[in-house]
Amino acid sequence: MENNETDGKGVKYYRLSEVEERNSFKSTWIIINNKVYDVTKFLEEHPGGEEVLREQAGGDATESFEDVGHSTDAREMASSFVIGELHPDDRDKFVKPPVSTSVQESTSWWSNWLIPGLAALIVTMMYRIYTAEEA
Ligand code: HEM
Numbered sequence: 001m002e003n004n005e006t007d008g009k010g011v012k013y014y015r016l017s018e019v020e021e022r023n024s025f026k027s028t029w030i031i032i033n034n035k036v037y038d039v040t041k042f043l044e045e046h047p048g049g050e051e052v053l054r055e056q057a058g059g060d061a062t063e064s065f066e067d068v069g070h071s072t073d074a075r076e077m078a079s080s081f082v083i084g085e086l087h088p089d090d091r092d093k094f095v096k097p098p099v100s101t102s103v104q105e106s107t108s109w110w111s112n113w114l115i116p117g118l119a120a121l122i123v124t125m126m127y128r129i130y131t132a133e134e135a
Contacts, residue, residue, distance in 0.1 A: 005087065011084065011085050012083065012084030012085070013084060013085055013086070013087040013088070014029075014036050014083075014084050014085070014086060014087060015087045015089075015090055016086065016087070016090035016093060019031060019036055019058055019059070019086070020058040020059065021058065022038075022057065022058055023057035023058030023059075024057070025040070025043065025054070026040070027040050028040045028043060028053060028054065028057045028058075029057065029058060029083070030053065030056045030057060030058075030059070030060075030061040031059065031060045031061060031062065031086055031094075032060075032061050032062050032065045032078065033062050034085055034086045034091050034094075035082050035084075035085050035086070036082070036083050036084045036085060036086060037078060037081040037082055037083065038081055038083045039053055039081055042081060048068065052064070060094045062094070065078075
């Protein structure tokens, strides 16, 4: 099947579209660090609750997984649910957010200066008006 390509070492590659379909409770797949996990049977056992896994179902859960600061035990446990890897052509789709963050940073750089700058301008104008009236 074209969707289930493997590399020379027998790693099974899944396309993103294929993972996205597995977002129900009949079948729940998530992606963490480009690896595809089938957590269907783990949902009820997850100490963090099944809801959080459902929310990530069919998509990339790397950030949420890392944010929680899962223990080494949790990571080892996770490795037993790996069923394959995300197809290399689909990985770029998750690399993009950091790029947009840097764009946001430059936007906030402007707004960070714009507001104090405007405030300073208004204060200067008011000062000038007051000192002009006094004279
Ligand atoms: C295969 C994937 C996962 C496995 C095997 C796993 C396993 C575990 C384990 C063993 C714990 C207990 C605490 C620890 O040992 O760190 C835990 C807690 C937790 N997990 Fe996961 N987890 C997975 C994915 C996720 C994802 C994707 C999320 C977020 C969307 C998540 C959110 C949480 C939360 C919120 C807790 C509770 C932390 C707390 O109460 O301190 N987990 N998980």
